[in-house]
Amino acid sequence: MTWLQLVLMIVAMKSAPRIAVGYVRVSTERQASEGVSLGAQEARIRTWAEAQGLQVAAVHVDAGLSGGRADNRPALQEALRDVCKRRGVLVSERTTSAMDHLRRQDRRISGKVPFGYQEAEDGQLVPDEAERAVIDRIRSLRSEGATFREIVSDLKATGTTTKTGLLTWTPATIRGVLLRDERLRIAA
Numbered sequence: 001m002t003w004l005q006l007v008l009m010i011v012a013m014k015s016a017p018r019i020a021v022g023y024v025r026v027s028t029e030r031q032a033s034e035g036v037s038l039g040a041q042e043a044r045i046r047t048w049a050e051a052q053g054l055q056v057a058a059v060h061v062d063a064g065l066s067g068g069r070a071d072n073r074p075a076l077q078e079a080l081r082d083v084c085k086r087r088g089v090l091v092s093e094r095t096t097s098a099m100d101h102l103r104r105q106d107r108r109i110s111g112k113v114p115f116g117y118q119e120a121e122d123g124q125l126v127p128d129e130a131e132r133a134v135i136d137r138i139r140s141l142r143s144e145g146a147t148f149r150e151i152v153s154d155l156k157a158t159g160t161t162t163k164t165g166l167l168t169w170t171p172a173t174i175r176g177v178l179l180r181d182e183r184l185r186i187a188a
Helices: 003-013 030-034 036-049 074-085 094-104 130-141 148-157 171-187
Strands: 020-026 056-063 089-092 117-119 125-127
Touching: 003 056, 020 036, 036 056, 056 074, 130 148, 130 171, 148 171
Parallel strands: 020 056, 020 089
Antiparallel strands: 117 125
16 A cells, blocks of 8 residues: 555545545556456455445556556546545555466466466466476475575486476576465465
8 A cells, every 4th residue: 555545545534424446457458358357456445445344436447557657547547536526545456466366266477387387278277297296396405405506406417497498497497486386375
């Protein structure tokens, strides 16, 4: 939550009726066309508002727009005007929760299929047993105290390839594989 949202919330909490104005955004056309991300964000906003005793008056949507600047997001500008007009609270949901929503549905969330998975024809992620065995090996080595560099050496020595079929393992790659796998496990 930004400082602006916090200030608007404090002002709104002191006024009646207690109104919330939602704002959701996705940054790519693909996310916008699939609609999963926007729906998950709106659901979280409505759940939060209900828990706070707020009535959601409107939810403004910027679909497929970068979040780098506020001035190129028309729905955000509209949401801010709406908050001022209604003397309500602005509630926005971060992309992270939308990505978690996709992970829970075993959907790919980037341009690449994560190591340890394959993409089925329907777009769902399914485990790749050979790659899952590599991840288990990485986890085992890490739990034994191996550094990322030592794990890289082990994988290269055994001829274990990355998703691209090359021996291009790096400490950063190992770290990324472990972090992605942990996020997928948590989302499940």
